[in-house]
Amino acid sequence: MTDEAVIDQPPIRNNDYSPLDPPALGEWDPSLSVSVIIPAYGGQHRLDLALAALAAQTYPDHLMEVIVVDDGSGPPLRLPEIAPAGARIEMADPAGWGTANAVNTGADLSEGRIIQRLDADMVVCREHIEALARWHHLADYLVTIGAKKFVEEPVISASRVHDGVRGGSLEAIFDLSNALASSTEQTIQRTNGLRASRNPYHVCTGPTVSMRRETFHAVGGVDPGVLRGEDTEFAYRLAQAGVVFIPDMAAEAVHLGLPAQRLDRERAVEVVAPYLAQRVPLRRDLRKDRGRRWLVPYVEVVLHVDAPGDRVREAVSAALEGTVGDVIVTLVAPWSQLPEGRHPVIDDPFFDLRLLREHFSHDERVRLADTVADTPAPIPFRYTGPVSVPLGADSLERMIGAMQGSDRPGMLVVDLAGDGTATLERTEALGRAKLLGAGDVATSIKATHGVRHGDRSEFWPVKTAPPAPVKEPVPPVRKPVKDAPAQNAPSPTGSPARSSAQKPAQARPESWLGRLRTRPRSG
Incomplete structure (x- = not known):
C-alpha cells in the first residue's frame, strides 16, 4: 500500500x-x-x-x-x-x-x-x-x-x-x-x-x-x-x-x-x-463550582460588530449572563485597521469602534478578533448569531441540549426569520471538515455528523405577559359623625388635630441634577 x-x-x-x-x-x-x-x-x-x-x-x-x-x-x-x-x-x-x-x-x-x-x-x-x-x-x-x-x-x-x-x-x-x-x-x-x-x-x-x-x-x-x-x-x-x-x-x-x-x-x-x-470542558462533573472561570471555556460566542455600540453591549451581556456561564465572547470587527497615533477624539470617523474596543479591552471574557478561526478548539462548541437577536437567558442551554441528543449532530441551524440564522457548531465536526480539506464546511458536517434545523420559538421561547393585577373594590365613603370634632379642631395639647392621612409632606432633598441646574454659573 x-x-x-x-x-x-x-x-x-x-x-x-x-x-x-x-x-x-x-x-x-x-x-x-x-x-x-x-x-x-x-x-x-x-x-x-x-x-x-x-x-x-x-x-x-x-x-x-x-x-x-x-x-x-x-x-x-x-x-x-x-x-x-x-x-x-x-x-x-x-x-x-x-x-x-x-x-x-x-x-x-x-x-x-x-x-x-x-x-x-x-x-x-x-x-x-x-x-x-x-x-x-x-x-x-x-x-x-x-x-x-x-x-x-x-x-x-x-x-x-x-x-x-x-x-x-x-x-x-x-x-x-x-x-x-x-x-x-x-x-x-x-x-x-x-x-x-x-x-x-x-x-x-x-x-x-x-x-x-x-x-x-x-x-x-x-x-x-x-x-x-x-x-x-x-x-x-x-x-x-x-x-x-x-x-x-x-x-x-x-x-x-x-x-x-x-x-x-x-x-x-x-x-x-x-x-x-x-x-476538558466536556467533563461537566468537574465544573460544579459556581462563578468560576476556566482555562478552556465550554462555548465560544461569536458576534460580528455590525450594529450600534449599545446593541453590541446588550448582546455581549446577554451571552455572559445566561444559564450557561462558562462562555467566552469573540467580537469580530476590523480592530487591527484602526489608525494608531494622533487622531480626532470627538470627530473620529472610527468613533464607535474605538469606544467598543476600550469598553471590552480589559474584560478577559471578551476577545477582539478581525476574523473567525476555522475552529475554536479546544473549546467544544461555537455559537454564531446576529447582534440584533441577543441570546435568551437559556437559549444556549437549550441549543446544547438539542446537540446532545441521540443523533448528536455536528451543527444546529436556527431560523430567526427576518433576523437571519443562528448556528451552534460542534468543534469536532469542524475539525473533521478541516482534516478532510472540505471546501464547503456545512456539506462536510452534514456527511460526517449531521445537521439539525430548528426555529426561533424552540430556543427563544416567547415570554408571556404577566396577568393584569386584580383591582380591589373601593370601600364606600363613610359620612362623618355629627358629634366628632372638626378636623382642624384643637387637640388636647392645644395644637390642631391631624389625621394620619393629612400629615404635612416633608420637603424632599434636591437631586444632584437639580443642584447642577440651579448652580450659578461663574463668569
Whole structure:
C-alpha cells in the first residue's frame, strides 16, 4: 500500500469507522515508517523486557525506529543486549520533566511517518506495531489504540520474553489467567469497538497509542503542564481536531504491574481532577463550582460588530449572563485597521469602534478578533448569531441540549426569520471538515455528523405577559359623625388635630441634577 490509498475514502460518520477495511495481519506490504517513542524514568529491567518484545515485531526493521527518552533516571538508562535494530536512548529536554515532556522530546527527534507512543513497562505481542500501523495506511486522520492486560511483574529474563514473543504467544510468557483486564476494554466492547461511543477519547490512554506525526504536531503535542491525566487531555484535543479513534484488540500487550487506580483509586482520581477540570470542558462533573472561570471555556460566542455600540453591549451581556456561564465572547470587527497615533477624539470617523474596543479591552471574557478561526478548539462548541437577536437567558442551554441528543449532530441551524440564522457548531465536526480539506464546511458536517434545523420559538421561547393585577373594590365613603370634632379642631395639647392621612409632606432633598441646574454659573 502507498499514501495514495488515503484518497477518496468514504466519509466516517461520527466515530463509526466501519467503511474502513484494514488488511489482514501478515498479508500486506507496509510502506509508512514508524517511530516508537518510549518515555522512561528508571525501571531498567522493565525496559529490557519491553525492548526485547519490540525486537521480535513483524513490522519491517527498516521501517521502524525506537527512541527511549530518559526523563532523568539515576543511574541513566542503557540499551540492553536484546533491542530493536533501530533503537537508541535520548535524554529528555532539560527545560522540563515528566511524561509529556519526554514524549514531546522523542516526537521532535523522530523521523517516522507514524508516531507510536508506548510505555516502558509494556510487553507487546509480535503483531502489535503492525496491527496499529495498518490503519494509518488507509487514512491520515486516525488514532489507533492497542489492548492491554495488567499482571504482577514476574521474574523473567529478556531472552525469554524475546523468544516467547517471536514464537507468537504472550500466554507462553505470562500467566494471563489471573491478569487484570483494562477497564477501557469494557467500554470498547459495550460501544461496538467505539463505533457507537459518544466520547471515544475517554479510552484513549497513553500506554499504547499511535497516529500520523502530522496529527500529533497539529494539536501541539502532549501538554507538559499536565502532570497526571496528560494522556486523556491529549486525547481530548485530538477529538476536537476531528480524528477517528480505532481500538484494535489484535494489538495485544501486557502491562507489568497493577494500575495506579487499583493501588490507591481515591488518590489517583483526586490528583487528575483539577488538570482535567481546567482543560476538558466536556467533563461537566468537574465544573460544579459556581462563578468560576476556566482555562478552556465550554462555548465560544461569536458576534460580528455590525450594529450600534449599545446593541453590541446588550448582546455581549446577554451571552455572559445566561444559564450557561462558562462562555467566552469573540467580537469580530476590523480592530487591527484602526489608525494608531494622533487622531480626532470627538470627530473620529472610527468613533464607535474605538469606544467598543476600550469598553471590552480589559474584560478577559471578551476577545477582539478581525476574523473567525476555522475552529475554536479546544473549546467544544461555537455559537454564531446576529447582534440584533441577543441570546435568551437559556437559549444556549437549550441549543446544547438539542446537540446532545441521540443523533448528536455536528451543527444546529436556527431560523430567526427576518433576523437571519443562528448556528451552534460542534468543534469536532469542524475539525473533521478541516482534516478532510472540505471546501464547503456545512456539506462536510452534514456527511460526517449531521445537521439539525430548528426555529426561533424552540430556543427563544416567547415570554408571556404577566396577568393584569386584580383591582380591589373601593370601600364606600363613610359620612362623618355629627358629634366628632372638626378636623382642624384643637387637640388636647392645644395644637390642631391631624389625621394620619393629612400629615404635612416633608420637603424632599434636591437631586444632584437639580443642584447642577440651579448652580450659578461663574463668569
